[in-house]
Amino acid sequence: MNNPETKKVIDRRSFLRCSAAVGAGLAFSPMVIGQTAGKPARPAGGKEDDINVALLGAGAQGQVLINACLKIPGVRFKAVCDIWEEYNQKRTSRLLDRFGHKNNSYVDYQEMLANEKDLDAVIVATPDFWHAEHTIACLKAGLHVYCEKEMSNKLEDAKKMVQTAREAGKLLQIGHQRRSNPRYIHCYEKLLKDAKILGRLTTINGQWNRAAREDLGWPTKAAIDQKMLEKYGFQSMEQFRNWRWYKKLGGGPIVDLGSHQIDIYSWFLGANPISVMASGGTDYYDKKSHEWYDTVMAIYEYQTKEGTIRAYYQTLTTNSSWGYFERFMGDQGTLEISESGGRGEVYREPTAPDWDRWVKLGYLSEPPKQEEKKEKPEEGAAVIDVRETAAPPAYKLPVTMEKLYHQPHLENFLDAIRGKAKLNCPAEAAYETAVTVLKVNDAVEAARKLEFKPDEFKV
Numbered sequence: 001m002n003n004p005e006t007k008k009v010i011d012r013r014s015f016l017r018c019s020a021a022v023g024a025g026l027a028f029s030p031m032v033i034g035q036t037a038g039k040p041a042r043p044a045g046g047k048e049d050d051i052n053v054a055l056l057g058a059g060a061q062g063q064v065l066i067n068a069c070l071k072i073p074g075v076r077f078k079a080v081c082d083i084w085e086e087y088n089q090k091r092t093s094r095l096l097d098r099f100g101h102k103n104n105s106y107v108d109y110q111e112m113l114a115n116e117k118d119l120d121a122v123i124v125a126t127p128d129f130w131h132a133e134h135t136i137a138c139l140k141a142g143l144h145v146y147c148e149k150e151m152s153n154k155l156e157d158a159k160k161m162v163q164t165a166r167e168a169g170k171l172l173q174i175g176h177q178r179r180s181n182p183r184y185i186h187c188y189e190k191l192l193k194d195a196k197i198l199g200r201l202t203t204i205n206g207q208w209n210r211a212a213r214e215d216l217g218w219p220t221k222a223a224i225d226q227k228m229l230e231k232y233g234f235q236s237m238e239q240f241r242n243w244r245w246y247k248k249l250g251g252g253p254i255v256d257l258g259s260h261q262i263d264i265y266s267w268f269l270g271a272n273p274i275s276v277m278a279s280g281g282t283d284y285y286d287k288k289s290h291e292w293y294d295t296v297m298a299i300y301e302y303q304t305k306e307g308t309i310r311a312y313y314q315t316l317t318t319n320s321s322w323g324y325f326e327r328f329m330g331d332q333g334t335l336e337i338s339e340s341g342g343r344g345e346v347y348r349e350p351t352a353p354d355w356d357r358w359v360k361l362g363y364l365s366e367p368p369k370q371e372e373k374k375e376k377p378e379e380g381a382a383v384i385d386v387r388e389t390a391a392p393p394a395y396k397l398p399v400t401m402e403k404l405y406h407q408p409h410l411e412n413f414l415d416a417i418r419g420k421a422k423l424n425c426p427a428e429a430a431y432e433t434a435v436t437v438l439k440v441n442d443a444v445e446a447a448r449k450l451e452f453k454p455d456e457f458k459v
Contacts, residue, residue: 047074049074049418050074050075050076051074051075051076051120051121051414051417051418052076052077052078052118052119052120052121053069053075053076053077053078053119053120053121053122053123054077054078054079054080054081054112054116054119054121054122054123055077055079055080055081055092055122055123055125056081056082056109056112056122056123056124056125056126056134056138057081057082057123057124057125057126057127057130057134057148058080058081058082058084058088058089058091058092058125059082059084059088059125059126061125061148062082062088062092062123062125063092064404064405064406065123065125065146065148065175065406065410066092066095066096067404068403068404068405068406068407068410069123069410070099071403071404071407072407072410072411072414074414075414076101077096077101077103078101078102078103078104078116078118078119079103079104079105079106079112079116079119080092080093080096080103080104080105080106081105081106081107081108081109081112082107083107083224083228083232084222084224084240085105085107085224086221086222086224087218087219087222089105089106089107090105093105104116107228109134109137110137113137113138113141113143119141119143120143120144120417121143121144121145121146121413121414121417122134122138122143122144122145122146123145123146123147123410124138124145124146124147124148125148127243127244127249127250128150128152128153128243128244128249128250128251128255129152129153129154129233129243129248129249129250130232130233131147131148131150131151131152131157131161132151132152132154132157132158132160132161133157134147135147135161135164135172136160136161136164139161139164139165139168139170139172140164140168142168142170143170144170144171144172144413144417145165145170145171145172145173146173146175146410146413147161147172147173147174147175148174148175149174149175149176149259149260149263149430149433150251150255150256150259150434150437150438151174151427151430151431151434152434153248153249153250153251153255153438155434155435155438158430158431158434159431159459161427161431162427162428162431162459163459165427171413171416171417171423171426172423172426172427173409173412173413173416173423173424173425173426174425174426174427174429174430175406175409175425176259176260176263176409176425176429176430176433177260177339177405177406177408177409178260178261178263178264178339179263179267179409179424179425179429180408180409180411180412180424180425181339181401181405181408181409182399182400182401182408183337183341183344183397183399183400183401184264184337186363186397186398186399187268187335187337187397188267188268190363191335191346191358191363191364192268192328192335194363195358195363197332197333197335197346197355197358197363197364198328198329198330198331198332198333198334198335198346199330199331199332199333199349199352200306200307200330200331200332201269201304201306201309201328201329201330202307202309202310202329202330202331203309203310203311203312203329204265204269204309204310204311204312204326204327204328204329205311205312205313205326205327205329206261206262206264206265206311206312206313206314206324206325206326206327207313207314207315207316207322207323207324207325208253208257208258208260208261208314208315208323208324209314209315209316209317209319209320209321209322209323209324210253210257210316210317210320211318211319211320212284212317212318212319213317215238215241215242215245215289216241216242217241218237218241223237224237224240233248233249234249238289242289244256244292245285245289245290245291245292246291246292247291247292250292251292251437251438251441252291252292252293252294252296252441253292253293253294253296253315253317254280254292254293254296254298254315254437254440254441255437255438255441257315257324258296258298258313258315258437258440259433259434259437260339261313261324261326262300262313262433262436262437263430263433263436263437264326265300265302265311265313265326265436266302266432266433266436267429268328269302269304269309270304271302271303271304272302272432272435272436272452272454272457273300273301273302273311273436273452274301274302274303274451274452275300275301275449275450275451275452276298276299276300276301276436276439276440276443276449276450276452277298277299277443277448277449277450278296278297278298278299278440278441278443278444279296279297279298279444279447280293280295280296280297280298280440280441280444281293281294281295281444282294283295283318284317284318285317292441293441293444294316294317294318295315295316295317295318296313296314296315296440296444297312297313297314298312298313298314298440298443299311299312299313300312300313300436323338323340324338324339324340325337325338325340325343326338331349331352332348332349332351332352332353333346333347333348333349333352334346334347334349337397339405341400341401344396344397345394345395345396345397346364346394346395346396346397347391347392347393347394347395348392348393348395349392350392355395359395362398363398364395364396364397364398365395365396365397365398366395367393367394367395367396368393409424409425412424428459431457431459432457435452435456435457436452439452
């Protein structure tokens with residue numbers, strides 16, 4: 001214990017351990033970082049609140065998270081683990097090296113956990129069917145975990161993740177990143193909770209549509225050995241690259257895409273659904289390579305203090321019309337929001353109270369002025385049909401999102417480790433979303449309305 005370097009490591013980890021314990025009980029306090037959007041943050045090294053991180057799963061989503069983390073000060077990547085050694089692993093390791101993060105590379109996550117003694121946290125971005133095993137192992141190793149959604153493609157495994165986090169006393173943040181997006185937080189806290197600007201909520205519509213596309217390929221020379229593939233649960237490179245479409249590996253588009261948005265339904269309503277019915281199928285792609293449904297349409301029913309709310313959700317993977325958004329409708333207005341920064345409007349119903357108050361408070365941006373209607377039509381002009389109505393003015397959201405989509409959510413996780421914030425999406429909240437979303441596939445298969453019991457959402 002006389003080694004000064006060893007003492008430094010112990011002191012730093014003790015500091016972070018105590019901070020995380022304190023942070024678990026703090027009110028929400030988002031991290032404010034003076035960081036230029038286009039410049040990655042270099043690891044400072046040596047600061048007591050620097051956080052040593054490993055990336056487990058360096059595929060497409062892992063790359064997205066790495067890019068976001070490189071813009072956050074105080075993060076030091078120490079290790080990268082991925083079974084695609086010749087492509088994902090080496091590419092990511094080299095990228096981190098270029099930005100000053102000296103790191104070790106691994107294929108076996110157990111070897112990484114055994115060798116890396118100075119880790120504080122692990123980012124898990126492996127395929128869904130690996131999430132539970134990887135997350136549980138990292139938690140038991142005494143590490144905080146940021147795990148991509150969906151928690152797992154099996155609810156019993158997702159439940160074990162929650163239980164292990166509790167037993168280990170470690171933080172587990174799930175990657176429903178909209179919960180840390182300042183635009184969504186503004187809508188939830190200011191427009192819905194404070195102003196109740198939409199009046200009584202009655203209906204929700206949402207979708208995520210994508211154009212038809214070919215399955216992902218791979219460089220032939222970089223293909224993973226067949227024995228290695230089978231060891232990690234894949235029958236072929238085709239499955240490895242397109243695991244989201246296979247029933248034992250992922251959950252299909254309703255889980256991969258819809259999970260993000262259906263999570264917002266329950267968050268904004270402060271309630272879980274009481275039923276769901278759905279229609280879907282593999283209508284376009286080859287059923288052998290696309291086992292999960294390429295088209296899903298679902299209807300949830302929520303029961304709140306104000307009354308019944310029906311929520312529709314659609315995901316198409318053959319046409320990208322209208323992209324992705326969530327639309328909340330009440331008797332006094334409509335909120336349409338998307339993670340895409342260009343979309344975010346609130347529409348006032350003609351019978352609703354005036355919204356000038358909310359504009360003055362900064363809850364809304366004043367809409368552009370509309371041309372005044374003339375008392376009488378000009379001579380010879382067509383008479384407007386009485387059934388025609390003018391579109392309500394669009395009030396813009398005054399809050400912008402200047403960072404990468406995942407950056408605020410990762411900042412929240414890291415700040416919670418430091419004791420400066422509560423997690424915006426702890427495991428318990430994400431488990432409720434997993435229950436809500438995974439039942440859609442069950443409803444498609446059952447071809448009937450399925451009920452939720454309150455106990456289903458509890459761990």
